[in-house]
């Protein structure tokens with residue numbers, strides 16, 4: 640039920656999920672709880688294969704949990720919803736469409752009242768915001784990997800989703816391009832507020848971008864640890880070298896090691 644003010648945008652309430660495979664049951668998530676306030680941004684880290692991408696599918700309504708519930712803005716998720724935008728490690732852009740037409744794609748699918756001109760203006764302003772002004776008419780193959788990922792972020796945000804789910808969006812990029820995109824993310828968040836879930840293997844990325852970092856245990860994944868970061872509006876990359884950041888990274892590294900050992904034991 641949708642209730643009043645201050646409702647948490649995302650509630651993952653004691654969610655469990657088991658895949659049925661040819662070789663038997665594979666429990667992946669077990670009684671997982673995560674709450675993200677409106678316009679909050681939470682990073683989820685954990686061992687490879689522990690269930691992070693499964694979690695994104697449960698939040699976006701592509702999968703249903705066996706037990707527990709996912710709520711977006713107080714409403715139980717029963718299937719995919721247009722208030723969710725998603726971006727993945729490999730931006731799947733359509734080669735036969737220009738960059739601007741790729742960004743406009745969700746506006747052709749999600750119901751809205753925008754005219755063609757307004758749709759184009761919306762896409763153009765986002766491309767401008769992420770530094771892709773002048774590349775609107777190019778084909779995806781004419782852009783670098785980092786530029787394609789910028790375009791993919793614009794596409795995920797073009798219909799003004801309230802929730803943005805990012806599954807290792809910068810994982811395929813080199814370190815410097817990745818850091819540039821972290822700053823782009825902060826800019827986007829300031830200009831286009833959304834509630835975010837970021838799946839990442841990069842602990843520096845998690846503390847630089849998120850307000851809270853949730854460490855998942857080994858599979859079946861549940862809450863192992865959670866850490867509040869500094870919540871700066873537009874931090875400088877230098878902040879990653881502060882004593883406080885290094886302390887947070889050491890702490891997270893230790894938690895990941897515990898989860899990896901646990902996953903290996905299963």
Ligand SMILES: Nc1ncnc2c1ncn2[C@@H]1O[C@H](COP(=O)(O)OP(=O)(O)OP(=O)(O)O)[C@@H](O)[C@H]1O
Pocket residue numbers: 658659660665667686687688689690691692693694
């Ligand atoms: N559709 C599916 N059917 C059966 N098993 C699946 C399915 N999707 C994922 N799995 C299994 O569930 C487990 C969790 O997968 P998931 O992709 O959620 O992990 P992950 O944490 O995102 O991993 P990574 O960090 O490597 O991306 C893995 O063992 C995977 O093989």
Ligand SMILES: [Mg+2]
Pocket residue numbers: 691692693806
């Ligand atoms: Mg994954």
